[in-house]
Amino acid sequence: MRSIPLLDVDDTKVFDEITAAKRGQRRVRLTAARPAVLEAYERYDDATPEVGNLAHAVLTAPQEEALNHAFNVETAPMTEMRRSILKRISVARCPFCGISESSTLDHYLPKEQYPEFSVFSPNLVPCCSPCNTRKRDKILDDETDVRLFVHPHFDQIPTTLFLAADVDLRADAIVLSFRVTRPAGMALATFQSLQSHFRLLDLADRYRRMALEHLGGQYRALKRAYGPGEDADRVESELALTAEDFEKRYGENYWLAVLYRTLSFNEAFCNGGFEVLNGR
Structure with a gap:
């Protein structure tokens, strides 16, 4: 958005x-x-x-x-x-x-x-x-009368973080999920519009699938950053820098910015857990 x-x-x-x-x-x-x-x-x-x-x-x-x-x-x-x-x-x-x-x-x-x-x-x-x-032809929520979709030409997308990603790192897989949250101070109508936009465009599943596809192409870069010395801090730094690059270009709520920022906070992923991406 x-x-x-x-x-x-x-x-x-x-x-x-x-x-x-x-x-x-x-x-x-x-x-x-x-x-x-x-x-x-x-x-x-x-x-x-x-x-x-x-x-x-x-x-x-x-x-x-x-x-x-x-x-x-x-x-x-x-x-x-x-x-x-x-x-x-x-x-x-x-x-x-x-x-x-x-x-x-x-x-x-x-x-x-x-x-x-x-x-x-x-x-x-x-x-x-x-x-x-x-x-399709949807405009307003029947119950709340709130617009169901953000209008990209006129709505100011909030700069506070409202898109969240969750990472479940397992022995042989990484399970990702995305959701919309309501940060402190966000008007209820704004949150409802963002939430319906996210739900009706099926963004949770689309972000999940595209994130897994994208990360599969990042395995070698993460492996190089980890290196023979198994430097988890370097992997964390690379992930955080990539998140920052996406944030500067597309905003903090861009799905790839949120994904990389979340992964940079995940110690297990940075410390070799990214190996689950090998062969994806």
Whole structure:
């Protein structure tokens, strides 16, 4: 989970260019919907990050279809905006999970429910396919009315440590798990949003699996650090430095930063316990 910059784009101009690129009745319908759409854009901007309860624009069914068509059947302006959003290095890694490549655009407010935001860049979040599939059309928790997912464009991800990893080192295996905790001073609504984001995107299992895969590739480096003198302190130092590097780049709650920091505190792992990674 991390914040990402917005694309610097004139969304009104993009909407008008997409409208001009359409033909026949869809162009007519987009033109007719324009005042309601631009008003909705303003409401979205004013409400951020709490956009979950936005009123729906008053649109006809054909206008809604034309708005969804504007995203689903791309014109040159839409293709260019998609390319501009996804090509940035700052969003190359999915901001929802921090694992995979951002290869698709998620509508933070689903376009099926909010077609007025189908081509609105602040509502288009670059992300990986697994996160896009898992997020689907969910917005608010039915009981708490809290947003179920962090909005990478507008939410400030807490800098206090809320992601935790647990390590169970066994004779022939390492068992990892990840969880979200509520640090002192964190608002309940913030914690609930982080917790649901973590749960609904299945991050506990995804982090666990990717962590095991990643660590398998680190065995030789850890073995070299340990050396013939079996220097556990050097292994601890290498792990801590790697954690620090990840923290500086992606923040303290980046899953690999948390993993390496946790392993650096594990005396048994540093003192040869990493051998369980051999052959993974």
